[in-house]
Amino acid sequence: xxxxxxxxxxxxxxxxxxxxxxxxxxxxxxxxxxxxxxxxxxxxxxxxxxxxxxxxxxxxxxxxxxxxxxxxxxxxxxxxxxxxxxxxxxxxxxxxxxxxxxxxxxxxxxxxxxxxxxxxxxxxxxxxxxxxxxxxxxxxxxxxxxxxxxxxxxxxxxxxxxxxxxxxxxxxxxxxxxxxxxxxxxxxxxxxxxxxxxxxxxxxxxxxxxxxxxxxxxxxxxxxxxxxxxxxxxxxxxxxxxxxxxxxxxxxxxxxxxxxxxxxxxxxxxxxxxxxxxxxxxxxxxxxxxxxxxxxxxxxxxxxxxxxxxxxxxxxxxxxxxxxxxxxxxxxxxxxxx
Numbered sequence: 001x002x003x004x005x006x007x008x009x010x011x012x013x014x015x016x017x018x019x020x021x022x023x024x025x026x027x028x029x030x031x032x033x034x035x036x037x038x039x040x041x042x043x044x045x046x047x048x049x050x051x052x053x054x055x056x057x058x059x060x061x062x063x064x065x066x067x068x069x070x071x072x073x074x075x076x077x078x079x080x081x082x083x084x085x086x087x088x089x090x091x092x093x094x095x096x097x098x099x100x101x102x103x104x105x106x107x108x109x110x111x112x113x114x115x116x117x118x119x120x121x122x123x124x125x126x127x128x129x130x131x132x133x134x135x136x137x138x139x140x141x142x143x144x145x146x147x148x149x150x151x152x153x154x155x156x157x158x159x160x161x162x163x164x165x166x167x168x169x170x171x172x173x174x175x176x177x178x179x180x181x182x183x184x185x186x187x188x189x190x191x192x193x194x195x196x197x198x199x200x201x202x203x204x205x206x207x208x209x210x211x212x213x214x215x216x217x218x219x220x221x222x223x224x225x226x227x228x229x230x231x232x233x234x235x236x237x238x239x240x241x242x243x244x245x246x247x248x249x250x251x252x253x254x255x256x257x258x259x260x261x262x263x264x265x266x267x268x269x270x271x272x273x274x275x276x277x278x279x280x281x282x283x284x285x286x287x288x289x290x291x292x293x294x295x296x297x298x299x300x301x302x303x304x305x306x307x308x309x310x311x312x313x314x315x316x317x318x319x320x321x322x323x324x325x326x327x328x329x330x331x332x333x334x335x336x337x338x
Contacts, residue, residue, distance in 0.1 A: 040330035047326025053319040061125040064118040075119040075286050078109035095304030103308045107298050117309055120286040127201045128267035132260055134206025139213025140256065144244045146214065147221025161211040169208045176204060177279045194285035201280065205267050216255050224248055254331045261324035265317040272313055288313045
């Protein structure tokens with residue numbers, strides 16, 4: 001079967017050479033494209049470390065609501081006894097770090113900073129993952145249609161991509177927040193506060209992210225639509241839906257997977273930036289951006305309050321970026337094979 005660009009080619013698959021201990025014969029064992037990709041990833045130590053860190057953050061995002069419901073962590077309940085003095089700074093050294101509060105406590109409220117960072121990671125990952133899925137869904141469908149149909153439909157979708165990309169994302173997120181948040185609560189019935197803000201961020205980040213996916217998918221489809229397996233399916237009377245989702249889509253998993261891991265940290269950073277600017281998810285619902293926004297005024301008297309959420313955000317974004325780079329290298333058939 002013809003493989004898509006960006007995927008390992010079975011015709012050039014690596015082989016394992018095994019020597020028999022009895023007769024010295026050499027046996028050749030072929031490897032599938034997935035086995036080649038896995039072996040490349042395992043050989044890349046940086047990608048393996050990034051993958052492990054991403055898994056840890058994903059587990060934190062999943063377990064944080066469960067631990068909160070069980071009462072093992074509490075990102076909302078404060079203890080005023082843990083803060084005192086000018087500015088209600090935490091008592092004790094390093095922002096109140098202790099066996100009960102691993103990252104210290106929040107100035108002014110005494111809330112556990114470790115619990116709030118865990119809950120903030122959950123919030124950031126929910127927004128980023130949903131926005132990325134939105135971009136993948138819309139971008140893949142429109143990219144398939146644009147690349148395969150051609151003609152006026154390709155022109156219309158391509159010009160729509162150019163139009164959406166011409167708007168600066170951050171500026172549009174800031175300017176549309178009041179109008180769209182009001183429409184979501186009044187018209188669509190979203191509960192005010194965090195639910196409406198999360199839906200708004202997912203919608204806008206996903207909307208401004210789909211043209212990147214669509215352009216990549218369109219370019220891949222343009223090279224695939226003239227291949228023999230597509231022509232064979234056409235000659236057998238396959239309809240457009242089968243050509244899109246049965247013949248072409250299975251050959252596009254590599255660029256979709258790689259670009260998803262690259263756009264996900266961008267959405268995490270965008271959500272945190274909006275929270276830092278004060279137009280994202282607001283307290284008491286924790287997010288990494290809002291925690292950083294609150295911690296700026298305490299950067300000198302309580303540096304732990306600023307360092308821990310900033311460090312977690314940096315590690316989270318960096319790990320996903322490194323994972324995306326590693327996947328791109330592992331799925332690129334032009335890279336060197338040992």
